[in-house]
Amino acid sequence: MAIMAAYTDSGQVQGKAQPTTEVEDPSYWTLHKLKQAYLDYLWLKRAEIDEQQNSRRYRHGSQWTSAQVEVFNARKQPVVTYNRVGRKIDAIVGLLEKLKQDPKAFPRTPQGGDGADLATAIVRYVIDSQLRQVCFPYCTENGATDGIGCVEMQLVKGDKGDRDVGFNRVQPDGFFYDPKSFEHDFSDARYMGYAKWMDVDDAVSLAPEKEEEIRFQMASDSELTTNPDRDKNWFGVEQPSGRRRVRVVDLWYRHRGGWCWCLFTGTTKLIEGYSYFFDEKGDPICKFIAFSAFIDQDGDRYGFVRGLKSSQDEINQRRSKGLHELNSRRIKAEDGAFTDPEKTRREAVRPDGMVIYNKGFEMEFDDQARIMNMEGQLKFLEDAKNEIENFGPNPALIGQGLEYKSGRAISLLQQAGIAELGPFVINYKNWKLRLYRAIWAAVQKYWTGERWVRVTGNQDVAQFIQINGVGIDPQTGFPKLVNALGQLDVNFIMDEGPDEVNMMADAYDTLTALATQGAQIPPQVMLELAPLNNDVKKRLIGMVQQAQQPDPMKQQVQQLMLQGEAAKIQETQSKTALNQATAQEKAQGGAHGMIERVFDAQQKQQEFRMKMAEGQQKIGLEHLKSRTKMMGDLANLHMTAMSHGQQMQHDEAAHQQSMMHEAQMAAIRRQTAARPMGGLGG
Numbered sequence: 001m002a003i004m005a006a007y008t009d010s011g012q013v014q015g016k017a018q019p020t021t022e023v024e025d026p027s028y029w030t031l032h033k034l035k036q037a038y039l040d041y042l043w044l045k046r047a048e049i050d051e052q053q054n055s056r057r058y059r060h061g062s063q064w065t066s067a068q069v070e071v072f073n074a075r076k077q078p079v080v081t082y083n084r085v086g087r088k089i090d091a092i093v094g095l096l097e098k099l100k101q102d103p104k105a106f107p108r109t110p111q112g113g114d115g116a117d118l119a120t121a122i123v124r125y126v127i128d129s130q131l132r133q134v135c136f137p138y139c140t141e142n143g144a145t146d147g148i149g150c151v152e153m154q155l156v157k158g159d160k161g162d163r164d165v166g167f168n169r170v171q172p173d174g175f176f177y178d179p180k181s182f183e184h185d186f187s188d189a190r191y192m193g194y195a196k197w198m199d200v201d202d203a204v205s206l207a208p209e210k211e212e213e214i215r216f217q218m219a220s221d222s223e224l225t226t227n228p229d230r231d232k233n234w235f236g237v238e239q240p241s242g243r244r245r246v247r248v249v250d251l252w253y254r255h256r257g258g259w260c261w262c263l264f265t266g267t268t269k270l271i272e273g274y275s276y277f278f279d280e281k282g283d284p285i286c287k288f289i290a291f292s293a294f295i296d297q298d299g300d301r302y303g304f305v306r307g308l309k310s311s312q313d314e315i316n317q318r319r320s321k322g323l324h325e326l327n328s329r330r331i332k333a334e335d336g337a338f339t340d341p342e343k344t345r346r347e348a349v350r351p352d353g354m355v356i357y358n359k360g361f362e363m364e365f366d367d368q369a370r371i372m373n374m375e376g377q378l379k380f381l382e383d384a385k386n387e388i389e390n391f392g393p394n395p396a397l398i399g400q401g402l403e404y405k406s407g408r409a410i411s412l413l414q415q416a417g418i419a420e421l422g423p424f425v426i427n428y429k430n431w432k433l434r435l436y437r438a439i440w441a442a443v444q445k446y447w448t449g450e451r452w453v454r455v456t457g458n459q460d461v462a463q464f465i466q467i468n469g470v471g472i473d474p475q476t477g478f479p480k481l482v483n484a485l486g487q488l489d490v491n492f493i494m495d496e497g498p499d500e501v502n503m504m505a506d507a508y509d510t511l512t513a514l515a516t517q518g519a520q521i522p523p524q525v526m527l528e529l530a531p532l533n534n535d536v537k538k539r540l541i542g543m544v545q546q547a548q549q550p551d552p553m554k555q556q557v558q559q560l561m562l563q564g565e566a567a568k569i570q571e572t573q574s575k576t577a578l579n580q581a582t583a584q585e586k587a588q589g590g591a592h593g594m595i596e597r598v599f600d601a602q603q604k605q606q607e608f609r610m611k612m613a614e615g616q617q618k619i620g621l622e623h624l625k626s627r628t629k630m631m632g633d634l635a636n637l638h639m640t641a642m643s644h645g646q647q648m649q650h651d652e653a654a655h656q657q658s659m660m661h662e663a664q665m666a667a668i669r670r671q672t673a674a675r676p677m678g679g680l681g682g
Helices: 003-008 031-044 046-059 066-075 084-098 113-131 136-145 200-206 208-216 305-326 341-349 367-389 407-419 422-446 503-516 523-529 534-548 552-588 592-625 627-674
Strands: 103-107 148-157 163-169 175-177 191-199 245-255 258-264 269-274 288-292 331-333 363-365 451-456 462-467 469-472 479-482 490-494
Touching: 031 046, 031 175, 031 191, 031 245, 031 258, 046 084, 046 136, 046 305, 084 136, 084 305, 084 367, 084 422, 103 113, 103 422, 113 163, 113 422, 136 148, 136 163, 136 422, 148 422, 163 422, 175 288, 191 200, 191 288, 200 208, 200 245, 200 269, 288 422, 305 367, 331 341, 407 422, 503 523, 523 534
Parallel strands: none
Antiparallel strands: 103 490, 148 163, 148 288, 175 191, 191 245, 245 258, 258 269, 331 363, 451 462, 469 479
């Protein structure tokens, strides 16, 4: 939390510094009212503050009190800590990061589709550059541990002559709010704020005109703290190093229908002003955007540690007790059996110990009772471990112990783990949605200069989008603004990812089983039901459809082959007609030499057609193999096919003409053979 960066940057909207002699301004709260608001929180939320401190200790493995450790050391019992709470919190953070979703803007009017895409790109750019890695995971951790996650918006100096939007993660141990607030989103809170210790020099830089009051104030601000563990070395005004500290409070509050803010110490106001952030309707909003994991019947906010603390304590204590039982041994003996009982006690628990007792006295080791105690401790220990492991992100949800489970069984186990996180996930998503809307409203107001935004598309291809640029209108020829953010009107919702098995997934599993048994399922149907992103589905379906379209080269080769087959059929028909004519001529005893010459000519024509058909087939196959040179080769193939087609038509016409001439000659010969033989005058 950088209070100093928030109020000293030249890009920040500056407030009004209060004069040394304070005059009550009805436009703002008085210093007394500001301090009382913070003190009300410290007084009324003491139980919540103590629980948050204890939850942070459990999250980080500090789960034994100093009194417990002292007792264990006195009885020589080992202090054992198996931090299952920390692992569970880490699993919750990892799960939400795995299920993370991106914002999506939708237009409010049918003409605003392009503007919605632009707004989506801009908000994603802001999130990826400032929130995705540095705020979201840690706010999730704070919400799961302390019960409250929060970020603060800032205005910082931009590099384009305007102001930019910045963010800081708010530490829960310094955050405070209206104790009468009971909503998860703090929408009913009259004030929210943050307090921290600062060096006196840093505090003076916030309000140089108040240097005297800041440097010479006493410890009147030491009450303005929740006393977190990490402030133990900072608490107080005077430090051993000589550096002085001062408690600074940044309070935002509702006043006269809007939001105001004030930066103050225990004795004076530093600066104050009106809210400089607004929602999509233009109404002032608070710069603190927070959410709560859970709220109990008393209105206290808490995280997951409250439900895990009892099981965690049982695991630690039973394991510690079990080890103590193993390291101890109970002896039953008569008074006077041992000369030195303490030495006997030490020897009894050693693996190579030797117990010496006086003759005539009875002595025995009570090992049976010790074994029974051990078995009871281990049984309860196993129950406690199962209780804490099966809560929330269970082993199935993080991929453990699923070696022999079916896909459907794994899905059901994972759904059960996610369902237990339902309220937390809902509050977390609503918080992110409010944050997206605040980002868009701030960007529309304060991004006034021209800039380029780098976004990454679905194909992981970087693109640059111009914002508030100047271009030329192609219709009028006059300059116009390009992607002016202030003219866009959009609304935000969140895209829901495929985080559960639905009816489409069930249908996909059924069709997959049918396909393995030999059923013919169209690829388009399988891709439509597959658990893939919509963009991936569209690409794959397009590739399948493109592959199913006929290839023009293959079609042309098939046409050439069909033409060759047609030529063969025509050739067969011509041979048949020729054979019939030859048979008739032989029967009538005509001129055999002429028929033989005609037959030879037909045979040569047949061989020529065969060579032409083979050449056409070779050309088609060569073109099919050289697909990479499709355009040029296709043109050459077309010209070659046209030339061969014309030649075939010419040869066919000549052949038909020859056949007609031959048929006429055969008819003449028949007529001549039918006449009676005689002289010329006869």
